[in-house]
Amino acid sequence: MAERSFAREVEHLRLGDGDVFRGEAILAITKGLLQAGVAYVGGYQGSPISHLIDVLADAKDILDELDVNFQSSASEATAAAMLSASVMYPLRGAVAWKSTVGTNVASDALANLASGGVTGGAMVIVGEDYGEGSSIMQERTHAFAMKSQMWLLDPRPDHACIVNMIEKGFQLSEASNTPVMLEVRVRTCHMHGSFECKDNVRPSPTIREALEAPKRDLDRIVLPPAAYAHEQEKIRKRLPAAIDFIRDHKLNEVFGPQEAEVGIILQGGMYNNVIRALQYLGLSDAYGNTRIPLYVMNVTYPVIESEVADFVSGKNAVLIVEEGQPDYLEQALNTVLRRRDIQTRLWGKNVLPMGGDYTAHVIMKGVLSFMEGSAPRLLGNRPPLPEADSLLAEPAVERLKDVVPPRPPGLCTGCPERPIFAAMKLVQQEIGEHHVSADIGCHLFSILPPFNIGTTTMGFGLGGASAAAFGQKGNKRPIAVMGDGGFWHGGLTTGIGNAVFNKHDGVFLIVDNYYSSATGGQDILSSRAVNKNRDTNNPISKAVEGVGAKWVRQVDRTYNVGRMRSLLKEALTTEVEGPKVIIASSECMLNRQRREKPKTAGKIRDGKRVVIERFGVDEDICTGDHACIRLSGCPSLSVKHLDDPLRDDPVAAIDNSCVGCGNCGEVSEAAALCPSFYRADLIHNPTGWDRFKARMSMALIHFLQTRRDRRRISFGEA
Secondary structure, three states: OOOOOOOOHHHHHHOOOOOEEEEEHHHHHHHHHHHOOOOEEEEOOOOOOHHHHHHHHHOHHHHHHOOOEEEEOOOHHHHHHHOOHHHHOOOOEEEEEEEOHHHHHOHHHHHHHHHHOOOOOEEEEEEEOOOOOOOOOOOOOHHHHHHHOOEEEOOOOOHHHHHHHHHHHHHHHHHHOOOEEEEEEHHHHHOEEEEEOOOOOOOOOOHHHHHHOOOOOHHHOOOOOHHHHHHHHHHHHHHHHHHHHHHHOOOOEEEOOOOOOEEEEEEHHHHHHHHHHHHHOOOEOOOOOEOOOEEEEOEEEOOOHHHHHHHHOOOOEEEEEOOOOOOHHHHHHHHHHHHOOOOOEEEOOOOOOOOOOOOHHHHHHHHHHHHHHHOHHHOOOOOOOOOOOOOOOOHHHHHHHHHOOOOOOOOOOOOOOHHHHHHHHHHHHHHOOOOEEOOOOHHHHHHOOOOOOOOEOOOOOOHHHHOHHHOOOOOOOOEEEEEHHHHHHHHHHHHHHHHHHOOOOOEEEEEEOOOEHHHOOEOOOOOOOOOOOOOOOOOHHHHHHHOOOOEEEEEOOOOOHHHHHHHHHHHHHOOOOOOEEEEEEOOOHHHHHHHHHHHHHHHHHOOOOEEEEEEEEOOOOOOOOOHHHHOOOOOOEEEEOOOOOOOOOOEEEEOOOOOOOOHHHHHHHHHHOOOOEEEEEEEEOOOHHHHHHHHHHHHHHHHHHHHHHHHOOOOOOO
16 A cells, blocks of 8 residues: 555556646656656655655556566665666666665665666666755765766756656667666656657567577676776776767757856756746746856766866856755866866855755855856846745744744654554663664654654664674663564564574564555555555564574554563563564554545445544543653644643643544553543444433433532532
8 A cells, every 4th residue: 555546647657649748747757768668667665756666556557568567676776686687688677766775775786787787778766865854864876876887867857858868868878888877856756747748668679578588798797807897898988978979969958048157057956946046036037038058967977078168168157056965066067177278267065055955045045146256247136035034033933932832753643653662661661771773764753752762773674783783692682673664675684684693682673564654655575455466464473483583472453552561571581592573563554544534434425334433531530640642742642721720730632633543541551550541432423322322321421420519518608
């Protein structure tokens, strides 16, 4: 079950020559692959290209019609290794993943692929997740492209340009026998637009046809002495071929007046923000009609020296807009200018930030400094410039800060991982703190309040490996956490297998929420759902036992906090040697709600009886201890002030976002046997019997309340 279904949208992939495609860029990328005659596609989900994998999965019927093989890869390394099909055969292949973390995982396969080179076109589509909103370390793909000598495309955010760069990218790969990387940023992936389609192309040969005619070229296998020859081939043959192709097919673009005293060189992906910045300065309109010449590098590696020299010729100064650090392009352009003895001054990180997002406002300030120092007369009259932080400084916003408490990012309402970490906190209170190695995934939020659990995170599925140094037997045992997605991504071998082999005396907690939830809810090997295109329902416990783990425990309902606490305590104190593995399983609540809510709404619409569980707090009983909040942190839990002057402390309260998981009550009961939580059944379309029971219950409650009021001691006026 993916984050969303593209079942309807994928029908647009059938559009033919002359038809106009309208929709999201992710779909346009898929259409571009089909128009380019791709023979096979693979990839691993992760922002910002998770939806690309979802689209390909939903488009299986269309891919089958064209004889295109799609693999939902076990990891980025698996996907990259798929491209080996293009080494010996004239097959066009594409893979996709989140960069730079995915590129790091795939680096071994990519380095070998780039060394031996390819016969068919090979394309790696990377979702460049860079900037303040990113969920990963701040790095760029550019360094890897240069290191392995893979051509890096950074297309202008425009559907027609992206689709054209996919087709030209395959041709570039074949012309230079080199794999190509095409990077798309977060905003690019989800923008909407249109382009004129071409017919989809059936691959020739297909995968089946290639299998019927095996080929082998020893010169393309990365072994000595061929590996040394590969490096020489990159320099003497592949690079010149790539430069010729890029120049001859005009993959880079020039906009604006031909003659001007200044100009701007920019990465293709920065085009929209640069135009917006120029618009603020009165130097362009919203449609890209700019008064400043722009050299748009849809190919950022290699740099085409002759094009750069032609663009800067006759200009006093140029500005390079390069998001992120180090300043690879700025250094390359300075080299071009020095080698050719061109005296044009190059501006860049001296007026633009070294790192961070290049928003339109950031670029505007940099361009303004550049223009004031190089060509102030071109600025002329302009409207008052907006301040990016002006809204935050508004008095109304400042007042909000006093009444709205800050809430750090956290787990969803009803998340089955909350009780796991609540149990860990309870065990810590009882037997002391332990070293905890965290992992990439939803469970990483346990590092933040209210749990504050976790010391390090080293990579997807590497939670177990992160505790390897602490594997010696001692008074305390390390705890390693990983999710089911990370487990299948690599944790089985790097974590559990490694621990078994080295007799690691630690505790391994595998969070099994049925999906690769953090990447959008895609099915994985251990998913409980039945997937007609994939083999699911393969238990994690069997895989763990298969690599030799002896102490293995399974919990099929993580909301049982008492059970979770007992198992954790047992794992931390048992005399059994070797790794102790706990598999904590409950379905991801977000995915469950996505599946169940439409069904429930449909039943209610059809007049069927539906019972929905909800939880509440009895204000008269709640003492204001707030253990439920400290040990849960559920977004549906809050506090409420009472009108009773004798009760100063606010009590706990549950809002309407409650999904009825019962975690708050379970946590409170495990912590302090709190009796203030109650469960209520909301009945839609009640039967006559339901109404009768409700009337009788209310009558009994009214009777008991009245009797209590009569017996209450009161102090009247004298």
